[in-house]
Amino acid sequence: MINQLSMTPTVALPPEEEMYQALLNRNREYEGIFVVGVRTTGIFCRPACSARKPKREHVEFFAGVEQAQAAGYRACKVCQPTRAQGYEPAWLQPILAAVSAGRRLRDTDIRDSGVEPARVRRWFKANYGKTFQAWQRDQLIAAAHSRLRRSEGVTDTAFDSGFESLSGFSDAFHRLAGFTPSKSRCHKLLLVRRLLTPLGPMFAVADDDGLCLLEFADRKRLEQQLLRVQRRLNAQFVSGDHELLQATEIQLMEYFAGKRRQFDVRLQLLGTQFQRQCWQALQAIPYGQTCSYLEQASALGAPSAVRAVANANGQNSLAIILPCHRVVGKDGRLTGYAGGLWRKQRLLDLELGAA
Ligand SMILES: [Zn+2]
Incomplete structure (x- = not known):
C-alpha cells in the first residue's frame, strides 16, 4: 500500500509578487514559508522583520535559513531568522526562570529586574492569549497539584507556592482546577x-x-x-x-x-x-x-x-x-x-x- 515519495526535494515557494507583498505588509502568516535576502546588504530576514523594506529588485527569496546561508547571506540581528519562530526573547528569560523556580513575581518585581511589566503583558497576550499573571498562577497551581499528588501537605505547598494565606491558595486552586487542593490525589489536571x-x-x-x-x-x-x-x-x-x-x-x-x-x-x-x-x-x-x-x-x-x-x-x-x-x-x-x-x-x- 505504500508508495515511495516521488516529489522533488526542492521546496515550492509562493509567487514572487505574493512574497514581496507579504514582506511589505510584514505579514506573519508567511513566517516559515520564506526568508528574504537583501543583495545590497548581504543580510537575510524573516517576512515580518521590522527593518526598513528593500526595493523589489534588491531582494531574493529562499525557502529556509539553510538556503539563504548557502547563498552567502548573514542573519539579520533584528528579526534573528536562525532562531526558532516564537522563541522566548532574552529579556524574558530571567522572568521565566524565576517562575519555574517557584517564585511568584509581582509587577514591582518585574520592574525591579529592569523590564517594563507592559512589555511582559504584551508578549504573553500575543504568545499565550492570556495575561502574565494568569499564566504565572497556572504554573504555580500546576506545580502545587503535582506536589499534592505526591502526598505533600496542603499548608506547606500553599506557602511554598508564594501564597500568603491558606484560603487564598485554596480559592485560587479551586477556581483554576475545579476541585479543592485536598482532592488532588483523585483529580487530574491537563498540563499545557x-x-x-x-x-x-x-x-x-x-x-x-x-x-x-x-x-x-x-x-x-x-x-x-x-x-x-x-x-x-x-x-x-x-x-x-x-x-x-x-x-x-x-x-x-x-x-x-x-x-x-x-x-x-x-x-x-x-x-x-x-x-x-x-x-x-x-x-x-x-x-x-x-x-x-x-x-x-x-x-x-x-x-x-x-x-x-x-x-x-x-x-x-x-x-x-x-x-x-x-x-x-x-x-x-x-x-x-x-x-x-x-x-x-x-x-x-x-x-x-x-x-
Ligand atoms: Zn530582519
Whole structure:
C-alpha cells in the first residue's frame, strides 16, 4: 500500500509578487514559508522583520535559513531568522526562570529586574492569549497539584507556592482546577505547554496517562480540538510542565533535525474505536513515504470508507506523531492539512531529505 515519495526535494515557494507583498505588509502568516535576502546588504530576514523594506529588485527569496546561508547571506540581528519562530526573547528569560523556580513575581518585581511589566503583558497576550499573571498562577497551581499528588501537605505547598494565606491558595486552586487542593490525589489536571519548532510554535497537552494533544498554535479549529480533549478527560487545562511534555519537546527537536523517525512518547488516543484504528494505521506508514486515503481505508479492511478515514485523520489531535501528513490524494497531490498545506509539504520534504 505504500508508495515511495516521488516529489522533488526542492521546496515550492509562493509567487514572487505574493512574497514581496507579504514582506511589505510584514505579514506573519508567511513566517516559515520564506526568508528574504537583501543583495545590497548581504543580510537575510524573516517576512515580518521590522527593518526598513528593500526595493523589489534588491531582494531574493529562499525557502529556509539553510538556503539563504548557502547563498552567502548573514542573519539579520533584528528579526534573528536562525532562531526558532516564537522563541522566548532574552529579556524574558530571567522572568521565566524565576517562575519555574517557584517564585511568584509581582509587577514591582518585574520592574525591579529592569523590564517594563507592559512589555511582559504584551508578549504573553500575543504568545499565550492570556495575561502574565494568569499564566504565572497556572504554573504555580500546576506545580502545587503535582506536589499534592505526591502526598505533600496542603499548608506547606500553599506557602511554598508564594501564597500568603491558606484560603487564598485554596480559592485560587479551586477556581483554576475545579476541585479543592485536598482532592488532588483523585483529580487530574491537563498540563499545557508551548513548544517551539522550525515550523512555528505548537501546543502540547499531557497528563500522567499520556500526551493527548500536539497541534500547531495557528491550526484551524484548535479551540474545538482543545474542548474535545477537555470533555473527554473531564479535566481543566493549566499552563505547566510535565516529563511527557519535556520528552515530546526533545523528540520533536530530534525529528526536525532529521535524527528521529519514530516517537516513543506515551500517547492517549481520544476518539471512537474507528478513529483510533485510523490513527494506528497512520503510525504504520513508514517515515519518508506516503499513502493515499484509499490505501489507508483498504488497510483497515474498509475500502469504501475513504471519506470516514479522511474525517478521522482530520480529527487527529497529535500532529506529526500520528503522521497524517503522510496521507496524500490519489494522484499524489497534497490535500487538506489542518496545520496548512505548506507545513505538510515541509514535513514530507524533511522526511524525504533525511530518508
Ligand atoms: Zn530582519
